[in-house]
Amino acid sequence: MSVCHFSKSRYCACIQCPKILWLREHLPEDEFDESVINQTVLDTGNDVGDLAMGLFGDFTEVPYSEHLSDMIPATQKLIDEGVKNICEASFAYNGCFCSVDILRNLGNKKVELYEVKSSTEVKWIYEHDISYQYYVLTKLGYTVKKACIVHINSEYVRHGKLELDKLFTIVDLTKTAKSNLQEVEKNIKKFRKYLKSETEPECEIGGQCSDPYKCGYFMHCAVDLPESDEPTVWDIAGLRTSEKQKLYEEGHITFKQLYDSDVLKGKYLQQVEVELLNLPPQIEKKQIKSFLKTLSFPIYFLDFETFNPAIPLYDNSRPYQQIVFQYSLHYIEKKGGKLKHKEYLAYSGSDPRRQIAEQLCADIPVDVCTTAYNMGFEKGKIRDLAELYPDLHDHLMNIHDNINDIMIPFQKRWYYTKEMQGSYSIKYVLPALFADEPSLNYENLEGVHNGQEASDTFLAMQKMNEKELAEWREHLLRYCELDTLAMVKVLEKLREAVK
Numbered sequence: 001m002s003v004c005h006f007s008k009s010r011y012c013a014c015i016q017c018p019k020i021l022w023l024r025e026h027l028p029e030d031e032f033d034e035s036v037i038n039q040t041v042l043d044t045g046n047d048v049g050d051l052a053m054g055l056f057g058d059f060t061e062v063p064y065s066e067h068l069s070d071m072i073p074a075t076q077k078l079i080d081e082g083v084k085n086i087c088e089a090s091f092a093y094n095g096c097f098c099s100v101d102i103l104r105n106l107g108n109k110k111v112e113l114y115e116v117k118s119s120t121e122v123k124w125i126y127e128h129d130i131s132y133q134y135y136v137l138t139k140l141g142y143t144v145k146k147a148c149i150v151h152i153n154s155e156y157v158r159h160g161k162l163e164l165d166k167l168f169t170i171v172d173l174t175k176t177a178k179s180n181l182q183e184v185e186k187n188i189k190k191f192r193k194y195l196k197s198e199t200e201p202e203c204e205i206g207g208q209c210s211d212p213y214k215c216g217y218f219m220h221c222a223v224d225l226p227e228s229d230e231p232t233v234w235d236i237a238g239l240r241t242s243e244k245q246k247l248y249e250e251g252h253i254t255f256k257q258l259y260d261s262d263v264l265k266g267k268y269l270q271q272v273e274v275e276l277l278n279l280p281p282q283i284e285k286k287q288i289k290s291f292l293k294t295l296s297f298p299i300y301f302l303d304f305e306t307f308n309p310a311i312p313l314y315d316n317s318r319p320y321q322q323i324v325f326q327y328s329l330h331y332i333e334k335k336g337g338k339l340k341h342k343e344y345l346a347y348s349g350s351d352p353r354r355q356i357a358e359q360l361c362a363d364i365p366v367d368v369c370t371t372a373y374n375m376g377f378e379k380g381k382i383r384d385l386a387e388l389y390p391d392l393h394d395h396l397m398n399i400h401d402n403i404n405d406i407m408i409p410f411q412k413r414w415y416y417t418k419e420m421q422g423s424y425s426i427k428y429v430l431p432a433l434f435a436d437e438p439s440l441n442y443e444n445l446e447g448v449h450n451g452q453e454a455s456d457t458f459l460a461m462q463k464m465n466e467k468e469l470a471e472w473r474e475h476l477l478r479y480c481e482l483d484t485l486a487m488v489k490v491l492e493k494l495r496e497a498v499k
């Protein structure tokens with residue numbers, strides 16, 4: 001048996017940038033920035049992969065073995081027995097190992113390959129993935145009748161039992177894989193030569209560092225970055241990666257270089273200038289005053305938390321649809337009035353939307369001024385609920401139509417400080433405005449500090465015992481409460497600024 005030098009993922013990593021694999025083999029593990037790995041995405045991929053196994057009916061899965069080469073004879077046995085659908089069917093040719101997500105065994109060495117992805121479209125790298133598998137199987141003497149990507153169909157709406165044939169879309173890439181046969185062989189040769197290099201290969205950072213995946217060796221490869229924590233072109237908020245790359249290659253790297261060379265304009269220049277020259281807060285009173293006039297009492301501050309399961313859990317929901325499971329609501333009934341608070345948090349396990357919609361209508365009267373931070377999100381979720389529940393439609397749409405966005409003065413830079421670092425996200429704005437108030441610092445919360453953690457927590461709650469549940473519900477409630485308290489405080493700051 002030949003040694004397995006390649007696998008689907010190692011081959012695809014080399015397609016992105018062969019240096020990734022070289023560094024993986026030569027650097028200590030801690031040189032890799034683990035933050036580029038999104039565990040939620042990985043878990044979703046596993047869940048989707050498990051579900052897709054049943055796409056063609058009964059199947060047999062080749063048991064996973066740490067010694068991948070053990071999976072090859074196990075696969076062969078199933079093929080010989082005439083098993084029709086084999087999952088994780090494993091093969092190796094000349095040091096190239098591959099596990100096929102779903103192999104349809106048509107008999108007489110004729111097969112179909114299905115690679116399952118949890119995305120909702122075919123990304124460019126998938127063509128390389130399937131081409132590699134096609135290559136391995138073809139070289140082993142199989143006739144590959146079909147080589148396909150299976151991905152999630154974002155249009156699917158669940159009604160009752162999951163219909164796998166509708167939840168998944170199959171894209172036939174046989175022609176592409178066939179035409180790439182020689183290229184795969186050439187690539188493997190090229191990558192093998194590259195990986196043999198004794199010294200670290202030279203490779204400029206570029207678009208490949210984030211496409212299709214963020215590379216965890218970026219800080220290692222970005223050799224021209226200053227050693228101090230001086231901000232650089234990579235810290236400019238909102239600027240496209242390709243633009244940053246261009247400026248980096250031209251030698252405009254530190255904020256000082258960027259400022260001196262006069263290559264930036266508008267909000268990008270403002271970020272660099274304010275930070276570099278340590279300028280005081282930039283406040284446009286006239287604009288803020290007009291904005292404040294659009295708000296009136298009673299005033300409500302609303303924030304939703306959502307989760308978006310790849311596999312729709314409830315009737316009338318789509319893959320990856322954001323489902324509201326929680327809200328926080330602060331409100332002040334009249335000028336100078338007391339700040340009050342209401343909240344709702346569903347229990348994991350059943351569809352929370354009807355309860356949320358009803359509670360929202362009970363908590364927010366019609367024709368009042370409601371605010372959100374980045375209102376497009378809250379408005380979108382309210383529209384979804386209104387569409388779903390016609391009896392609550394008018395009330396929900398009344399709330400929707402009366403929402404104002406507290407984010408606007410920061411997005412438009414009518415209020416800007418260097419601590420915002422070019423961002424208008426509440427996660428930057430709040431600490432920038434209230435640096436000395438620990439109670440307004442997300443980092444001081446327990447358990448849940450951002451929307452992703454909130455979403456992960458809600459999903460994880462399905463498996464928690466009573467004690468854990470009580471603890472984590474409290475963490476979720478306090479996190480969401482801070483989101484709306486932040487809006488109250490930010491509004492106070494805006495009012496102070498125009499006094």
Ligand code: SF4
Nearest residue numbers: 017020209215218221
């Ligand atoms: S950071 Fe960029 S250049 Fe360096 S290994 Fe990763 S992809 Fe390649």
